Amino acid sequence: MSVEGESMPASRLVGAYLTEAKLESTRLLRTPAFVVPTLLFPLLFYALFGLVIFSRSGDPVAAAILFTNYCAFGAMAPGIFGFGITLAMEREQGVLLLKRALPMPPGAHLIAKMLMAALFVAIVVASLCAAGIIFGHVQLRTSQYLAIALTSVFGVLPFCAIGFLIGTLATGQSAPAIANLVYLPMSFLSGIWVPLSVLPNALQSVAPIWPTYHLIHLMRGVADLPHSGSVMTHFIVLLGVTVGFTLFAIRRLARAG
């Protein structure tokens, strides 16, 4: 017998991608070790650095910039950790192999992780918006909030790509450490926690190598806040990081499994 030319109805195919995404999100929402750092840390850090320490200045522009910084911070973890660590574990534990032997539609597990990361970022940004409006003296127009929120959700892509590569390189045990080695220095060196101006000159000048730096200035740009560089440049850099890391990871996955 032959299955030449057979195909699955489009509705069932879309259903398979959506089921994969729904259950990937479900299982991570049930995992406290993931939910707490991803959903609560950005809010806690924003409360600590943004609201308690810096908001005393009362400067509405400074308040808005802090708010965008923590939105960018919130966009990092779901991709780097949610994509990277789960992929490394699945490779190690044979789930990936089983899914490849089963008729899983191509890339469904990867697209599912991306949608999961976007969902988590949407939740984080919603919580940051609430905190910024209620406690943070953030005075932005609805269109600015929307621009920042949408950019954050787009901003999940480069970090998913970085997580994807970590997931293909690391073992399940080493993935959390590697993810932290990327996540923490990148947050610090791109000026999320402390203004770049207080860092040594050498570190300031290399800040543009970090994707987070571009995400922050892209957000400020689209929300009409003071920013450096052009919006288009930041967009292209982030797109380049996404495409580059994804291609590298796909090649690595095809080789190493």
Add this chain to the structure above:
Amino acid sequence: MPQEVLAELIGVHKHYAKTVALAGLDLTVHRGELLALLGPNGAGKSTAISILLGLQNPTRGTANLFGVSPQLVRARRHIGVMMQEVVLPAMLKVRELIELVSSYYSEPLPLDQVIELTGISRIAQRHYGKLSGGQKRQAQFALAVCGRPELLFLDEPTVGLDIDARTAMWRTVRELMAQKCSVVLTTHYLEEAEALADRVAVLAKGRLVASGSMREILAFVDRRSIRCVSRLTATEVSSWDYVQSALLEDGQLCIITTHADHILRRMMMADESMHDVEVRRAGLAEAFAHLTQEGDE
């Protein structure tokens, strides 16, 4: 009428950097049969299966699954897979895992029917991570059958199962076969192969060393085992013609031979006090040991 071929390997070689896993393997799976794939560790069973599942490419030769390359998703929509040593997401319920795997297929079984068929109603609502080893195997079996497969790959399916669960799984496999589902089974439990298989393929060193019906395989290695209490020593008997091996086990002399009648006559002449004699056809375990030994030579 020629039998319909569902999956086949034709002259498949698989070389890794330093080792040869498969050295020209031919293997065919027909509709409605259960093929047991046997062989010692390192014989190439896992490599053969992973090529049939499209997980690896052969170095040379051809693999077909439903007439096309196993790498095509549309070929794999007709198969179900149960692998060894898979750790599924702990935080998903068994029911949700079935929902996920079912979504990959065009016409899966309804969820409740999968649960009933595989007898897992008691664990369907539980998180996978909370299950015992045996229950996890049962859940994985449900995932293998939920897509109404025409060909089922079962790799050591009953490891860690108690006798009741094992018998239940065998019953389900037979039910599926009655509905024309084919099965490729790899197992270390030879009684499992004896209980289920229509056909056996024995691999050693990346080659097929024997293939045929269970009866043919047993006849091919037509050996009898003799057990008795005797004054004769194992060393003495093992030097006789036609004796493949002789051992003393729990005070009984155990002999494997190709000519049981001849050996029995000779033993009775040498030792009149010989008693508690038991003669039986050597099982698959003995046949298997013999076949793979020949593969070594």
